[in-house]
Amino acid sequence: MINVTQLGYAGVNVVELDALEHVLGKVCGAEVRRDDNRLYARVDERHHRMAFYAADRMSLAYMGLEVESLDALRAAEDELRRKGLEVTRATAAEREERAVLDMIHLKGPDDIRIELYFGALVEKQPFKPGRAISGFVTGDLGLGHVVLASSDREAATRFYTEHFSFRLSDYIFWDEAEATFLHCNPRHHTLALMNPCFGMVPGQFNHLMLQVGSLDDVGRAYDMVHQMKIPMVMTLGRHTNDQMTSFYIRTESGFAIEYGYGGVEVDDRDWDVKVFNAPGLWGHTLAA
Ligand SMILES: [Fe+2]
Missing domain, CATH: 3.10.180.10 (2,3-Dihydroxybiphenyl 1,2-Dioxygenase, domain 1)
Incomplete structure (x- = not known):
């Protein structure tokens, strides 16, 4: 392992x-x-x-x-x-x-x-954000999370949990979607594996999540997306499992950037693996 x-x-x-x-x-x-x-x-x-x-x-x-x-x-x-x-x-x-x-x-x-x-490599020069924000939540939690479509979600889950120290966070099953969420540090999930639902093909990169340190960072980005008419995949909402408040920007290349605040952290000594029947508590509606 x-x-x-x-x-x-x-x-x-x-x-x-x-x-x-x-x-x-x-x-x-x-x-x-x-x-x-x-x-x-x-x-x-x-x-x-x-x-x-x-x-x-x-x-x-x-x-x-x-x-x-x-x-x-x-x-x-x-x-x-x-x-x-x-x-x-x-x-x-x-x-x-x-x-x-x-x-x-x-x-x-x-x-x-x-x-x-x-x-x-750590840079000598301090991080200079592209706009005024409180900052990204990285450090020991890493960059964020990646969500992929898998041809065989259960076999892929075994690969990451048997060869590497990924551990099960929870599952969400809704509509035609099946998703397994895995963590390797306290970030709720670093990797999520989905069945090839909603037109995705096996191996397809669905989204990358970046977490920021303040809800206002997310809110200001949300305002900018509206003002600049940048396309979204999903509107502002809050997830059931990691409780992240986020929205999803649609890039022109086809993957999404989830921009969020406030995800829960996993403590492996006391963690219940749950099964949810929806990805969102509120919001996160598909954007037109
Ligand atoms: Fe996500």
């Missing part, structure tokens, strides 16, 4: 960068750095936590899962190889691009690229 401490970073292939740069910087408040084919987004002291690459189609390029030391990374590599999984060591160029000390990668369910790493 490999102890994963957080989702440290994520990479996404996107078909559009200009509007994304605006949304991440001016609406969400990330610090964005752009070159021709790549957008880095910084949300805390680290060099970056998100990278977006110009591509022909949208997909999750990789998830960066953190382990606690270089020794732990070596042990993880040995363990995965012993289990017969194919593991590749990062090249020097990949380590530099991700801004980590070392990294290995493997293919997870639905060919999702999982990167295990240690040693995320």
Whole structure:
């Protein structure tokens, strides 16, 4: 069992960068750095936590899962190889691009690229948000959460909970949707796996959640989205399971950014796994 401490970073292939740069910087408040084919987004002291690459189609390029030391990374590599999984060591160029000390990668369910790493680079310069916000909730909780469609949700859940230290948070079943929520630290979920419902295809990247430190950060972004006529997937609402108050921005590449405040934290010593029959307590209606 490999102890994963957080989702440290994520990479996404996107078909559009200009509007994304605006949304991440001016609406969400990330610090964005752009070159021709790549957008880095910084949300805390680290060099970056998100990278977006110009591509022909949208997909999750990789998830960066953190382990606690270089020794732990070596042990993880040995363990995965012993289990017969194919593991590749990062090249020097990949380590530099991700801004980590070392990294290995493997293919997870639905060919999702999982990167295990240690040693995320911390920037000398302070984080400079793209607009005035209280800040992002990251630190030991990691970047946020990722939601994926799985061809076999139960097999994918076994993969993440048997090879890695992901633990069950809860389930939501509604309409045609089945969702399993997994945590690896107190953040309610770092990874959620859904059946390929609502027109999603297996392996499809549905959304990335960014959590901010104040409800006002969310409210001001919500105002901006209305003023700027930025499309939404779901309106403001509150989730049943993680109790996050959030809304979902629709990016032009097709994935969503959930922008939220106030998610509950899991204490593994005293956690009840529940089954919910709806994702929302209120709001979160599908936007036209
Ligand atoms: Fe979410």
